[in-house]
Amino acid sequence: MTSGRFITLEGGEGTGKSTQARRLAAYLRTLGHEVVETREPGGSPGAEAVRHVLLSGAAEPFGAEAEALLFAAARADHLEIVIRPALAAGRIVVCDRFVDSTRVYQGAVGQVPAALLDTLEAATVGGTLPDLTLILDVPPELGLARAAERGKGAVADRFEREGTDYHAQVREAFLARAAAAPERCVVVDARGGVDEVAAAIARIVDARLGLAAPAAASA
Ligand SMILES: Nc1ncnc2c1ncn2[C@@H]1O[C@H](COP(=O)(O)OP(=O)(O)O)[C@@H](O)[C@H]1O
């Protein structure tokens, strides 16, 4: 059986990850692929329950290390229940956030020691690294403005309540991740309109993964 492909979208708040994950999944379906759209934290029932605990803001914030453990627990469940079975069945998994978010928010910004994150990543992700990671990049002010527009009337989660300095740090950390792993990561300028960014992403995915002709590939 052919193994599927694993594509992740990463970046700060309001960069357009969820919007572009939907668009990319739709594009890949038009090419004839079976696509699983999912997200982190969450993606499986257990991981969605952990997401609620992490993001609801109902409880006192966790310490940075406890938070890293909770993200890792959610990821382990998500990988076991959703991602690995889909890849084994030859599907394309499009995931809104994954392990780079942990390295940025818990690692670079949250200062959780790299040794702990290495251990958690080895225990959860193991060899299931993305084939391609799209890092959506916009200036933090634009991302926050988009996120605020989206969240009108809703209670901001504990990450959305952070200020511009925090989001600028997040942006720099994602760009550093991309620079450190150019074989896996591509930075996408996400300042343009939805259609423009979607077209840029489709071009990158075609060039990197050659998914344009599934019938020919399986013939
Ligand atoms: N390229 C874009 N231009 C303008 N608005 C956008 C664009 N992409 C997304 N949006 C809007 O910005 C808000 C945040 O987008 P979303 O996809 O939820 O971002 P993220 O998942 O990165 O937080 C939503 O209201 C969405 O409709």
Ligand SMILES: Cc1cn([C@H]2C[C@H](O)[C@@H](COP(=O)(O)OP(=O)(O)O)O2)c(=O)[nH]c1=O
């Ligand atoms: C997956 C993941 C997310 N996060 C954070 C980043 C986001 O602020 C939050 C998830 O919120 P979410 O609403 O999914 O993201 P966005 O606002 O970009 O649409 O969780 C981590 O801190 N570590 C992780 O490993």
